[in-house]
Amino acid sequence: MKHLLCLLLLLPQLALATVVTVNWTPALKFTDGTTESASDIGSSTVQYGTCSTTTPLSVATIAGTFMAQGGLNHAQSPDLPPGTYCFQVITNSLTQGSSDPSNAVKDVIAANPGAPALTSTSNQLVTTGTAVYLATQVPDGWAFTQVGTVPIGTPCDATQGVNTMNVVPQKNITVTWQTAVQPLSILALCH
Amino acid sequence: MTTITVTVTKATTPGVLALGATFGGTNVVVKDNSGAVLNGKILNGTETPPWTAVFTGTAGPNEAQATITDIDSKGATLGTPIVITETGTGGIPQTFPQSAGASITVV
Numbered sequence: 001m002k003h004l005l006c007l008l009l010l011l012p013q014l015a016l017a018t019v020v021t022v023n024w025t026p027a028l029k030f031t032d033g034t035t036e037s038a039s040d041i042g043s044s045t046v047q048y049g050t051c052s053t054t055t056p057l058s059v060a061t062i063a064g065t066f067m068a069q070g071g072l073n074h075a076q077s078p079d080l081p082p083g084t085y086c087f088q089v090i091t092n093s094l095t096q097g098s099s100d101p102s103n104a105v106k107d108v109i110a111a112n113p114g115a116p117a118l119t120s121t122s123n124q125l126v127t128t129g130t131a132v133y134l135a136t137q138v139p140d141g142w143a144f145t146q147v148g149t150v151p152i153g154t155p156c157d158a159t160q161g162v163n164t165m166n167v168v169p170q171k172n173i174t175v176t177w178q179t180a181v182q183p184l185s186i187l188a189l190c191h
Numbered sequence: 192m193t194t195i196t197v198t199v200t201k202a203t204t205p206g207v208l209a210l211g212a213t214f215g216g217t218n219v220v221v222k223d224n225s226g227a228v229l230n231g232k233i234l235n236g237t238e239t240p241p242w243t244a245v246f247t248g249t250a251g252p253n254e255a256q257a258t259i260t261d262i263d264s265k266g267a268t269l270g271t272p273i274v275i276t277e278t279g280t281g282g283i284p285q286t287f288p289q290s291a292g293a294s295i296t297v298v
Contacts, residue, residue, distance in 0.1 A: 137272070139256070181216055181233055181266050182265065183266025
């Protein structure tokens with residue numbers, strides 16, 4: 001009694017990676033209609049390779065296989081280079097031999113983007129804390145009063161500063177003001 | 192450690208703002224007895240007691256100093272800042288070898 005493999009689903013996943021996870025639904029039926037117990041499934045073999053040009057889709061040339069042991073209904077491929085692949089599954093019964101291949105499903109593994117060309121580097125001064133200050137003059141120096149916060153790593157202006165602090169340009173950043181005073185120029189400790 | 196309390200006195204006659212300007216607060220900055228400039232505080236009158244700022248400083252031989260600056264909502268100075276200095280000898284009284292008397296011997 002040859003058993004029937006009814007593969008309802010074959011969904012390649014992780015299409016952006018080079019490892020493809022294949023899922024399927026075992027028929028749990030033999031070809032004569034009798035029930036196959038899950039414990040009768042010794043393993044499943046996933047075949048992959050080029051796709052047929054005919055309908056229904058099938059693996060035209062098998063490039064490799066990978067296995068799922070026992071009643072597992074999913075398996076992962078080895079690392080595959082970019083390309084178009086078809087996958088199909090065969091159930092291996094412990095008592096009745098192997099099934100016919102399932103329907104096949106196509107998956108395209110996209111090529112990775114090419115490496116960018118590094119042209120230059122620059123040192124960007126950024127805030128090392130969250131506090132931003134108003135600078136005021138006091139006799140013989142400067143003093144600072146916290147007026148708000150910005151995220152750590154906010155760009156600073158390396159060319160403008162007072163004492164150990166640098167100006168934080170407010171364009172394109174969000175300042176969380178803590179006082180009613182929102183100075184046109186704010187400073188922060190930067191590195 | 193010292194506690195420095197600055198209470199700002201407000202004039203009975205309010206100042207006049209320039210057209211379009213909004214009062215932001217009164218910025219109080221303190222130089223403690225060690226000479227360190229502490230981070231300032233902006234007062235708006237809702238303090239308890241109103242217009243009072245409390246700072247924690249470090250003791251030292253200098254006299255504490257406070258700079259009070261009224262500022263608008265953009266941080267610009269309104270009027271003229273007030274600088275007040277602690278009267279006395281700072282947080283730590285200074286000493287000197289005081290003479291209390293003498294003896295004389297002739298041989």
